Amino acid sequence: MITLRLANRMSRLGTEGAFVILAKARELERKGRSVLHFEIGQPDFPTPQNIREAAKKALDEGKTGYTPSAGIHELREVVAEYISESRDVDVHPDEVVITVGAKMGIFAAILALVNSGEEVIIPSPAYPAYESVARFVGGVVKTVKLREERNFSPSGEEIASAVSDKTRVILINTPCNPTGGMYTREDLEDIYEVVRRKDLIVISDEIYEHIIFDGRKHESALSISGAKERTILIGGFSKSWSMTGWRLGWVVAPKEIAEKIANIQLNVASCPVSFAQYAAIEAIKNSWDSVREMVREYQERRDIIHEGINSIPGFRMIKPQATFYAFPNVMKLGIDSKMLADILLEEVGVALLPGTFFGREGEGYLRMSFATSKEVIKEGIERIRSFVKERFLDV
Ligand code: PLP
Secondary structure, eight states: OOOOOOOGGGGGOOOOHHHHHHHHHHHHHHTTOOOEEOSOOOOOSOOOHHHHHHHHHHHHTTOOSOOOTTOOHHHHHHHHHHHHHHHTSOOOGGGEEEESHHHHHHHHHHHHHOOTTOEEEEEESOOHHHHHHHHHTTOEEEEEEOOGGGTTOOOHHHHHHHOOTTEEEEEEESSOTTTOOOOOHHHHHHHHHHHHHTTOEEEEEOTTTTOBOTTOOOOOGGGSTTOGGGEEEEEESTTTTTOGGGOOEEEEOOHHHHHHHHHHHHHHHSSSOHHHHHHHHHHHHHOHHHHHHHHHHHHHHHHHHHHHHHTSTTOBOOOOOBTTEEOOBOGGGOSOHHHHHHHHHHHHOEEOEETTBTBGGGTTBEEEEOOSOHHHHHHHHHHHHHHHHHHOTTO
């Protein structure tokens, strides 16, 4: 028998725990068990109707062929305009690449910028693709622990202490999956002070920029003075417009980097889906009311899950400022997060993720997506509460 020999790099490519738990949960459901889903970070709303109509119209008009690898010009223009206005910087369509989901942007940006042996700083717990891809391309990951007492926003000092002569990129994510926290303007300014001093590049994933609560304002890396020539901004349509399956994101980067990112995409996928790009123009131009309506609903759910979680003995949680993730601290239970997540799925049918799926800094936490109905949230909390009261008598 022939033994297939994989390339060495394959041992460095990670996976995404949410999909593993989802598969496990589905398996239990097939066996007739009732499972409540808090594991997957996917909006539960349909894509707004006007966006769907725009896609149908594009299909009917025959917009079904390849597009330029960086995306259609009209969409790059609309994204450039939106980013310019929202960040108060001047972004040209040549500096925008429309990507096959934000994930393609993350992958291409890291691939384009990080040499083997160079260091990538990742404030952590963090979205798993960052470390996976950074390691895949031969980079060395240095994490900086995001601390609850700082609302999970890293200080410039903490970032500076992780920088070495080999550091190339700092990969930040605000608002943050999994913590639900947002970086403060002050912290961003301090981080950029380090970035300028050490001649580094920032990849800033801001895909949750609209899912923000209590009237807060999103602070973008790109709004920091002088940041533009050192920043690769990642964003996209999946979360804010409930378009996860459309696979559309954007990268905003200095023109010469944008061209390289488009060339990576050209080699991998040729271009983003043609008719979806026309629908995305409608999303940015005419769908803000729908976005606001979804965010209002997320905020109500956030309030329910926040109050509910804090009523469970041994669970403690600060109010998420943004995203649709709750990140309860369960250290008081004295059990490791993975084991707790496994037990909750198997014994009470609540599917959620251990914080360690987002790096070892996530130990002691669970991540629960509240992109699900209020009824499911209330029932899930009840199941967890009864279980904890029964099993953890001394908390
Ligand atoms: N960035 C973050 C922080 C995310 O949480 C996700 C999805 O969960 C993505 C990027 C991926 O977005 P997309 O579906 O547009 O590829």
